[in-house]
Amino acid sequence: MIHADAPFVARLRSRADLPEAQLDPLGALPIGRVSLTPECQLVSEGDRPRYLHVLEQGWAAKVKMLPDGRRHFATLLLPGDICDIDGLHLHAYDYGVVALTRCTVSRLDRHAVLDLCDENRIVAQLLTWLAFVENALLNQAALSLARRSARDRLAHLLCELMLRLTRIGFARVDGYDLPLSQEKIADALGLTSVHINRTFRQLRTEQLASLSRQRLSLLDWDGLRRSAGFTPDYLHLDGMRAA
Amino acid sequence: MIHADAPFVARLRSRADLPEAQLDPLGALPIGRVSLTPECQLVSEGDRPRYLHVLEQGWAAKVKMLPDGRRHFATLLLPGDICDIDGLHLHAYDYGVVALTRCTVSRLDRHAVLDLCDENRIVAQLLTWLAFVENALLNQAALSLARRSARDRLAHLLCELMLRLTRIGFARVDGYDLPLSQEKIADALGLTSVHINRTFRQLRTEQLASLSRQRLSLLDWDGLRRSAGFTPDYLHLDGMRAA
DNA sequence: CGAAGTGTTGAAGGGTTTCAAGCATAGTGG
DNA sequence: CCACTATGCTTGAAACCCTTCAACACTTCG
Numbered sequence: 098m099i100h101a102d103a104p105f106v107a108r109l110r111s112r113a114d115l116p117e118a119q120l121d122p123l124g125a126l127p128i129g130r131v132s133l134t135p136e137c138q139l140v141s142e143g144d145r146p147r148y149l150h151v152l153e154q155g156w157a158a159k160v161k162m163l164p165d166g167r168r169h170f171a172t173l174l175l176p177g178d179i180c181d182i183d184g185l186h187l188h189a190y191d192y193g194v195v196a197l198t199r200c201t202v203s204r205l206d207r208h209a210v211l212d213l214c215d216e217n218r219i220v221a222q223l224l225t226w227l228a229f230v231e232n233a234l235l236n237q238a239a240l241s242l243a244r245r246s247a248r249d250r251l252a253h254l255l256c257e258l259m260l261r262l263t264r265i266g267f268a269r270v271d272g273y274d275l276p277l278s279q280e281k282i283a284d285a286l287g288l289t290s291v292h293i294n295r296t297f298r299q300l301r302t303e304q305l306a307s308l309s310r311q312r313l314s315l316l317d318w319d320g321l322r323r324s325a326g327f328t329p330d331y332l333h334l335d336g337m338r339a340a
Numbered sequence: 341m342i343h344a345d346a347p348f349v350a351r352l353r354s355r356a357d358l359p360e361a362q363l364d365p366l367g368a369l370p371i372g373r374v375s376l377t378p379e380c381q382l383v384s385e386g387d388r389p390r391y392l393h394v395l396e397q398g399w400a401a402k403v404k405m406l407p408d409g410r411r412h413f414a415t416l417l418l419p420g421d422i423c424d425i426d427g428l429h430l431h432a433y434d435y436g437v438v439a440l441t442r443c444t445v446s447r448l449d450r451h452a453v454l455d456l457c458d459e460n461r462i463v464a465q466l467l468t469w470l471a472f473v474e475n476a477l478l479n480q481a482a483l484s485l486a487r488r489s490a491r492d493r494l495a496h497l498l499c500e501l502m503l504r505l506t507r508i509g510f511a512r513v514d515g516y517d518l519p520l521s522q523e524k525i526a527d528a529l530g531l532t533s534v535h536i537n538r539t540f541r542q543l544r545t546e547q548l549a550s551l552s553r554q555r556l557s558l559l560d561w562d563g564l565r566r567s568a569g570f571t572p573d574y575l576h577l578d579g580m581r582a583a
Numbered sequence: 584c585g586a587a588g589t590g591t592t593g594a595a596g597g598g599t600t601t602c603a604a605g606c607a608t609a610g611t612g613g
Numbered sequence: 614c615c616a617c618t619a620t621g622c623t624t625g626a627a628a629c630c631c632t633t634c635a636a637c638a639c640t641t642c643g
Contacts (some may be wrong), residue, residue: 133498143573144365152407153387159479159483162481163483163487163488164569165568166485167487169482169483169487170484171479171483173484176357183472183475183476186469186472187469187472187473187476187576188576188593189573191476191479191480191573191574191576192479197605206375209342215547218458221563224430225429225468225471226429226585228468228471228472228475229426229429229430229471231475232426232471232474232475232478233434235432235478235479235482236402236404236414236432236478237404237434238436238482239404239412239414239482239485240404240406240412240414240480240483240488241593242485242530243412243485243529243530244406244410244411244412244530245406247630247631248628274536278588278589278590278592279589280350286486287485287487288631288632289631289633290589291591291592291630291631291632291633291634292591292630292631292632293630294493294590294592295592298591298592310640326406328409329394330386330432330434331434333430333431412614465598489598492599513615521620521621522622523621530600531600532599532600532601532620533621534599534600534601534602534622534623534624535598535600536622537591537600537622537623537624538624541623541624553608584643585628585642585643586616586641586643587637587640587641588636588640588641588642589625589637589639589640589641590637590638590639590640590643591636591637591638591639592633592636592637592638593634593636594633594634594635595630595632595633595634596631596632596633596634597628597630597631597632597633597634598629598630598632598633598638598643599628599630599631600628600630601626601627601628601629602625602626602627602628602629603623603624603625604623604624605618605622605623605624605625606621606622606623606624607620607622607623608619608620608622609618609621609622610617610618610619610620611616611617611618611619611637612616612617612618612620612632613614613615613617
């Protein structure tokens with residue numbers, strides 16, 4: 098059984114327009130649990146999907162590789178996020194899922210979820226909705242990669258993480274834990290770790306944000322938001338209850 | 341009524357594992373038609389979705405803007421593609437849809453489609469499947485933006501277009517019509533039009549591909565594919581019949 | 584305490600942008 | 614049919630942003 102206060106169920110319940118009881122069937126599915134250490138792959142490109150994975154604790158990422166070993170994190174996954182929702186409908190993964198920190202993952206049987214979707218329209222719509230929200234994040238990340246400078250790209254990501262972490266209760270107004278090496282941040286932003294380092298220094302010089310010992314301090318949230326041109330519309334928080 | 345040989349229905353019918361008759365209800369929906377000229381916006385960021393739009397003729401794109409006017413095409417839309425599938429479930433568009441050529445669009449009433457999805461499981465799954473495939477394209481584009489050089493990025497896009505156009509019968513083995521200015525190609529790849537020009541010259545020098553008068557000639561398809569590291573898995577053509 | 588990973592900084596190099604100019608092409612009106 | 618115009622294509626030179634390479638400091642952990 099999914100525990101009632103697991104991040105996954107908590108996030109789903111936060112949809113403002115859903116009656117609580119509608120999610121009970123989802124919580125009643127049999128469930129497995131997996132523990133991962135950093136750099137450990139949960140699924141690999143080309144695998145045939147057999148489970149639906151939900152990140153419960155820690156950070157992970159959807160990763161795409163280039164033949165020469167360079168990689169890109171298409172999506173950063175936080176507690177409560179579904180790791181591989183498109184595995185429900187596609188025949189093979191076209192990305193990997195890699196743990197960025199120690200993390201624990203719930204796994205639901207893929208067919209059990211599909212069957213539940215067939216019976217329960219609410220659950221089906223909810224999963225589709227989550228997929229579209231993830232898609233919106235990806236669109237925004239693509240805009241960053243295509244047209245924003247390294248500085249704005251980093252600032253924008255820090256803003257996005259602030260809101261996503263706040264929603265699940267992992268941030269305070271003055272900052273949040275950011276348990277990623279600068280190299281991993283670089284893989285999320287399409288930059289090099291050296292340049293991430295220099296860019297953090299710039300943000301610190303501008304008195305906007307500073308990173309130290311895996312803790313991000315927001316020195317001037319409003320200034321950071323404005324300078325990055327960050328608007329939270331694309332997170333589609335409108336349908337969500339406050340955290 | 342959607343005409344039986346409209347690109348949209350044609351594409352849906354091409355799912356190999358679907359009995360043909362299952363799609364009849366979709367073809368029976370009432371339908372509107374819109375004509376657009378280049379640079380004309382079909383929907384705008386922030387709009388409230390009221391229709392589901394299907395591109396029937398011409399090229400279009402999902403566009404995201406930066407305050408300073410720079411823009412990025414998140415997805416290139418070809419005949420048969422749904423322009424705004426996430427509008428079915430989200431409250432507001434977080435992107436615009438802009439015509440790149442003259443084009444015609446079918447519009448289905450959003451609620452009619454949602455109602456149909458409620459009745460007809462096959463249609464619902466098919467639309468979800470299309471959304472996931474689009475998502476996969478976006479992931480691949482993000483990898484290009486993050487980690488591929490301009491040359492590889494362009495070569496990769498040309499390969500992708502070759503397969504997508506072939507599927508809908510718009511390409512020959514020696515090339516295809518590419519009715520986009522170099523500036524629009526730049527907006528799709530996160531580059532400048534000047535650099536797109538130089539990059540095309542490079543591909544021509546390498547005897548791989550050449551663009552002239554809106555026609556892309558594939559001089560060496562296999563060489564282009566290999567040099568770009570192009571593998572078509574992410575297009576998820578496996579569930580499709582041959583064009 | 585040693586080792587490995589991560590953070591930090593400098594210098595040099597390269598890929599892409601910017602700016603600017605000239606050229607080709609297509610469409611328009613006289 | 615021919616200016617005339619607008620738009621897009623092409624090319625060069627300079628500037629800029631980011632990468633690469635290298636060295637060293639710091640932290641963490643066995």
